[in-house]
Amino acid sequence: MQYFRSLLKLAAISGFITFRSVFAADIYSPTAESGNGSDQPVVQISGELAVADILNFKQISKSLPPQTIVRLNSPGGSLMAGIEIGKIIASSGFATSVSDTCASSCALIWLAGTPRILTPSARVGFHLAYKSDMDQTESGAGNALVGSYVTNLGFGDNVVRYITSAAPDDMQWLSSRDADLLGIDILVSDSRDLESVTTETPPSASESEDASATAAELIKSIILSTAYSDTKALDLVSRFYADRVLYFGEMRSKREVYSDKVKYFQRWPYRSVSLRDETISASCQFATCKVTGIYDWGVGNAKGRRKRGSAVFLYEFEVSDTIQITAEGGEVLSRY
Structure with missing residues (x-):
């Protein structure tokens, strides 16, 4: 494909x-x-x-x-x-x-x-x-x-x-x-590699490429990036979000999405994310992929405020010469 x-x-x-x-x-x-x-x-x-x-x-x-x-x-x-x-x-x-x-x-x-x-x-x-x-x-x-x-x-x-x-x-x-x-x-070892470090026979190469699994890995990386670097998470929006995005149920411009994420990062400078891999589902048809799943999250700020919970996420993106994220959404399932 x-x-x-x-x-x-x-x-x-x-x-x-x-x-x-x-x-x-x-x-x-x-x-x-x-x-x-x-x-x-x-x-x-x-x-x-x-x-x-x-x-x-x-x-x-x-x-x-x-x-x-x-x-x-x-x-x-x-x-x-x-x-x-x-x-x-x-x-x-x-x-x-x-x-x-x-x-x-x-x-x-x-x-x-x-x-x-x-x-x-x-x-x-x-x-x-x-x-x-x-x-x-x-x-x-x-x-x-x-x-x-x-x-x-x-x-x-x-x-x-x-x-x-x-x-x-x-x-x-x-x-x-x-x-x-x-x-x-x-x-x-004086040489760059050993002559052999295994006697096992390699398995045959996979004959099919799993687009859905690949899409899931990409979205997992996007979500996890928000817990590591504000700068790169925002750069992700600039480079890979479409000009118009269905953003939590409303059509928003890329600039509006960017601004919303800036406000969120400023409000909650301390963030953690843990994905529940067993809940993640991905499907791709033609040039469109959809990925959903559940993750656990935690946020905090310098004033000592802390929140934790779990949420469901949904992303859609289109693939041509570039990747364009066309939808992002989700819903908080619990707070604790």
């Missing part, structure tokens, strides 16, 4: 949503020839990470076998991208490899590998999560996400403390001694 290919191209290549950069990282799967004549599956991730890279990595890696090597060369970027890509790597049984530099959210990805490969000159660095480039103060919510992620990878509190010990403008570079003390197993 042409519109689905356009959807993938826009979401995964052009950087559909980012937190620190307009462009997504460069993610692709070259064929690496191993020393024994067989092909070693490899995925390369280079450059600054953006939320769009979650979808891109998922699409590229879904047909690859366990212990595919994920080569990393990145200064970091989106915290959410690092955590979500790391989760995919951990659940898929992929290996991770660094031969140059992998820092910040990239280092979180590297932690998820089995094994974790480093060349002698490689550098892996960590620091605590911060709110934004404009406000480099510690993000309690961000570091809580990091702690939960690292714990689920099987590491203890000592590793969590270590990787969140450096300030946002500093870096805790992992040494082999620190890795030993922390219990972070490392495989040091």
Whole structure:
């Protein structure tokens, strides 16, 4: 389907949503020839990470076998991208490899590998999560996400403390001694990759592309972005909303939608979102996609006001050469 290919191209290549950069990282799967004549599956991730890279990595890696090597060369970027890509790597049984530099959210990805490969000159660095480039103060919510992620990878509190010990403008570079003390197993290799890290037979590639699943991933990324960066969430409206939008039951101009979101962000500067994946439903017909579901939310402000609850959401968008969000709506289900 042409519109689905356009959807993938826009979401995964052009950087559909980012937190620190307009462009997504460069993610692709070259064929690496191993020393024994067989092909070693490899995925390369280079450059600054953006939320769009979650979808891109998922699409590229879904047909690859366990212990595919994920080569990393990145200064970091989106915290959410690092955590979500790391989760995919951990659940898929992929290996991770660094031969140059992998820092910040990239280092979180590297932690998820089995094994974790480093060349002698490689550098892996960590620091605590911060709110934004404009406000480099510690993000309690961000570091809580990091702690939960690292714990689920099987590491203890000592590793969590270590990787969140450096300030946002500093870096805790992992040494082999620190890795030993922390219990972070490392495989040091003089070559860029190992000859082989798996003997399993790769599954056959998927013969069909699921536009509905892709649409759901895009809308999930849109919703989650509102909890991370006001600037990028508003940039999303400017770049991807249609000139006229059915906005919570009323036809509004893009400018009116933008203004409404500015007011909401100013009123509630502290926000959290947790999607209920099992409730999310997506359908695509021709060049139009519709996505609905439920999420839990929390908001707060500097005066100490706090609200929490759950809500249903609905988005519709059209796909051609660009993505145009034509409808956004929803309803609060509960407050508590």
